[in-house]
Amino acid sequence: MTDEVPGARAGTTEPLEGDGVTAGIVRVGDTVRRPVRPFSATVRAYLAHLHDAGFAAAPVPLGVDGQGREVLSYVPGDVPREPLPAEATGEAVLVALAGLIRRLHDAAQGWEPPPDAVWGGLPGAHTVDLPPVDEPAELVGHRDYCPGNVVFRDGLPSALIDFDLARPTTRLYDVVNALYWWAPLLDPRDRPPALAEAHIPRRVAVFADAYGLTGGQRAELVPLAARVIHRFHLGARAAARHDPVFRRMWERGVRDRMPRAQAWIAVRGPSIAARISGRTVL
Structure with missing residues (x-):
């Protein structure tokens, strides 16, 4: 899969802040790009099953892009930070x-x-x-x-x-x-x-x-x-x-x-x- 993923708008790349455990996570339009790890393919298979079973409250796996990053759908919403507000x-x-x-x-x-x-x-x-x-x-x-x-x-x-x-x-x-x-x-x-x-x-x-x-x-x-x-x-x-x-x-x-x-x-x-x-x- 290349960078032309459905839903990804060109020129909208931005780093995503998290807990700092996984570096290199970015948002590209309506997708998230993450470094591929040894377990990435297994997790993508699991996410695909969840969506097939009707659980839509998780990222959709979209494959791997031209830079070798796994591609997931961006999940919109608010993520609380610690300490919980x-x-x-x-x-x-x-x-x-x-x-x-x-x-x-x-x-x-x-x-x-x-x-x-x-x-x-x-x-x-x-x-x-x-x-x-x-x-x-x-x-x-x-x-x-x-x-x-x-x-x-x-x-x-x-x-x-x-x-x-x-x-x-x-x-x-x-x-x-x-x-x-x-x-x-x-x-x-x-x-x-x-x-x-x-x-x-x-x-x-x-x-x-x-x-x-x-x-x-x-x-x-x-x-x-x-x-x-x-x-x-x-x-x-x-x-x-x-x-x-x-x-x-x-x-x-x-x-x-x-x-x-x-x-x-x-x-x-x-x-x-x-x-x-x-x-x-x-």
């Missing part, structure tokens, strides 16, 4: 995001990745023994619901971008991943100001109800969250040793935030479990 922290946001993820999962259910599938991951992850948290896999999920990957329209989550960490996983892992960022499952010192005093068990319950978690999934949510946060800590530390971008994130607070999150979920997990199971919470 107050207008992105309401319970209506949780309901919309939970519904969006549920639709993604339903569209992904049953898709068989190609035999030569390659999946992305954090740099340095291969150097540490990361405990498995999402096996056996049920489907391919997004697995990275940080604010920079959620597109808002009319004040609510409406689409997902940046599928670099997509891989076979479970529905509950994806839910926990989203809750880590959006409930959030963090010590009050590390939350956005608007959520410093938030009632986290209620917010988790709002999300769980909107997604439609089963009784079994609700029972496993908190134990899984504790394991996921521990794995996040190990993965972030390994990435900081191997990549300057992740090293900066680590030094700017991740190294303190992750142990605090582990301690917080150990203390507050029982109240979350009680709330989502319908038991009385004082």
